[in-house]
Amino acid sequence: MKEHQGFWRMWRWPIVLGLLTVVGLISALFSDGGVGDMLAWLTLGIPVAVCAWFGWRKSPTR
Incomplete structure (x- = not known):
């Protein structure tokens, strides 16, 4: 469980920024x-x- 929390803590904002970029490009x-x-x-x-x-x-x- 602790490894899962570390993954999201490290990658949460890069994933959010990547999703924003994809939505913007498609739009x-x-x-x-x-x-x-x-x-x-x-x-x-x-x-x-x-x-x-x-x-x-x-x-x-x-």
């Missing part, structure tokens, strides 16, 4: 304006914003 491919485009922008923008946040954040000093 961008099949939508024709309106809500579909807004969904694509939102679901593709969130992973980019998260990566930018962690990329530009200062690393802790040791």
